[in-house]
Amino acid sequence: MTAPAASGRPRLWEQKNPFIAGILAWLIPGAGHFYQGRTVKGVIYLVCIWGLYFGGMRLGEGQVIYQNPAAKGRNRLTLSLMAQLGVGFPTVLTFVQTARAEADNNRTQWRLEEPLVAPFEGTLIGTGPGQLEGSGHLSGTVELQPTEDDLTNETRGKFIGTLNNKPVELELNGGFELERPIAAGQKRRLQISVVPTGNDHPQLTQLIRGTIPRSVVDGFVAPPDPDSLRELNFRLAKTYDLALVFTWIAGLLNVLAIWDCVQGPAYGFGDEEDEDATDTDQKTPVPASEPVTPVAT
């Protein structure tokens, strides 16, 4: 252990295992500094780097950190992901999520296996006579259950909520399609047909198309569909690019934080110039007085 600096201030970064500190700093920005007892700097790094990282994720609707879904092997590790890996733990999870997303059981569902109740946001789409009256924005809850009839494999249920801000209840049956559970984004696409009522034109067909929430565990840093990514780029445009930049810069800034954790601050404590100036004053030699020539008596 190195002795404290001449000023008496302890060099906290030298008092703990630098390897452990570096790994902690990589995994969670600021954790290495907390381990070393450098709380203020730990808070700065934690708040700033995570703020930038998760702010970027928020801007990009959770679809900015992923392995390239269209590539194979080493080509999946894009420059973007390498920069984002600077933040450590959240980005490393993308490898786990990619493996989960590519599992055989992660696919679009055409039939429910168990009942589903979830908030729903979307649109009621009509085709045929009377479609204009039978269309609009839907907001409410879907309650769906698999049928037990062996002859048909349809999913049935109902939607309860509002259509264009007016209360409505719709019977649902058939044409069920639910996006695969593990994919990027916090919304999961759902589509199902609406049972015609007696008041509708006999040739009017309606379906509801929208989204239900996806769990954070299934959506966090999961790989997006190419179509979903294309639509996001088109809709968000510059904001999506900025979201990416935020996450890249967060990763690159954490490299500075890790370096500071392992080797200490690059320029020292920050008041060494003042100390040097003070030392210089103290060390300025006092001119010797002229020798006194003894006077002969």
Add this chain to the structure above:
Amino acid sequence: MPLWLLAHANVTWYLIPLAMVISLVYSASRYELSEQILRRAIRLFMMIVGLMVGVLIILWLLSLNL
């Protein structure tokens, strides 16, 4: 006016918190004392924003007669 409202008007406003974070983290990696970190971070932030504003003015002047 909250920053998120400004950002809805023009995405360029997001560069301000970005410059703040970069200044703070960079300065924290250079120094250990909190006062020094804050002082240097503020100075660096002013430099970055000043440079961005300067470039913005130059681009605006160049685009006057376009």
